[in-house]
Amino acid sequence: xxxxLESGPGLVKPSGTLSLTCSVSGGSISGYDWSWIRxxxxxxxxxxxxxxxxxxxxxxxxxKNRVTISTDRSSNQISLDLTSVTPADTAMYFCARGGGGFxxxxxxxxxxxxx
Amino acid sequence: EIxxxxxxxxxxxxxxxxxxxxxxxxxxxxxxxxxWYQQRHGQAPRLLIYATSTRATGIPDRFRGSGSGTxxxxxxxxxxxxxxxxxYCQQYAASPRTFGQGTKVEIx
Numbered sequence: 219x220x221x222x223l224e225s226g227p228g229l230v231k232p233s234g235t236l237s238l239t240c241s242v243s244g245g246s247i248s249g250y251d252w253s254w255i256r257x258x259x260x261x262x263x264x265x266x267x268x269x270x271x272x273x274x275x276x277x278x279x280x281x282k283n284r285v286t287i288s289t290d291r292s293s294n295q296i297s298l299d300l301t302s303v304t305p306a307d308t309a310m311y312f313c314a315r316g317g318g319g320f321x322x323x324x325x326x327x328x329x330x331x332x333x
Numbered sequence: 334e335i336x337x338x339x340x341x342x343x344x345x346x347x348x349x350x351x352x353x354x355x356x357x358x359x360x361x362x363x364x365x366x367x368x369w370y371q372q373r374h375g376q377a378p379r380l381l382i383y384a385t386s387t388r389a390t391g392i393p394d395r396f397r398g399s400g401s402g403t404x405x406x407x408x409x410x411x412x413x414x415x416x417x418x419x420x421y422c423q424q425y426a427a428s429p430r431t432f433g434q435g436t437k438v439e440i441x
Contacts, residue, residue: 253430263378263421265430278429312377318425319368321389323377 220244222313222324230307230331236300240313240324247289251317252296254287257326258309268317269296276317303331335359335424339433345441348412354436356405356422366426369398369407372435373418381420382407412438 226238240252254266267277269287277285286299296313308330314320336359346352356367364385370378380389382398385405395410409416417440422433 262434263423263432265432268430276428280429318366318430319380319383319423320370320378321380321383323379326377 220315220322222315222322224311224313224324224327226311226327226329228328228330230303230329231333232304232331234303234331236298236303236307236311236329236331238298238311238313238327238329240296240298242294242296242315246291247294247296248291250315252287252289253314253317253320254296254298255312255314255320256309257312261309264309266298266300266311270317305331307331334429335362335427335431337422337424337431337433339420339422339436341436342434343437343439345439346412347441348414350412352409352412352438354407354420354422354438356400356407356433358403358405358424361402362405362424362426364401366424367398367400367405368423368425369396370421370423370432371416371418372421373415378421409438 221243223241230236251270253268267287269275284301288297310326312326313324315322338357340355367385369382372378386398397408399406419435419437421435
């Protein structure tokens, strides 16, 4: 059974960079699309972006040029970097398998942006 | 961006009742690219239905998805205690992928 586990700092300072990792067990990340999705009380579920099986990335325009999603096949991980964060980026962050429909989800990791 | 509007916002029902949830898109969505998720309190969303009407692995047949164009529906034939949760529709026909705001099904 595929399992996803997000990790990273729970607190990030404004203007800093939010960096999260999604560790995948029970299967290889190769050959699949992977996505990051966040959930905040005020805005519901928001798709952040995806990295496709061929390495192509696709990001939500609302995050402009602040987001980077990448994979590390050697460690079977997917990473998220979000720069220039503000309190509006406070949310639960989920990684998920899929670039469209999301069949497997991690448990999520809460990130707060505050000084 | 395709906006998905779910209705109603909240439903108060009893176990055993039938429930119908609505998801309306701001523009036509191919039925291949509409999904439904269930999110129980404190948990991650779980894929229930993809391609409008295909149940994901392990999803019981009391969950049924239907619809086309701009109007989609999730029906739960008989509510079980574990079905009280928030339900989201999502489209993946276009980028950015978007979710509806959710419908909460609560115990009456």
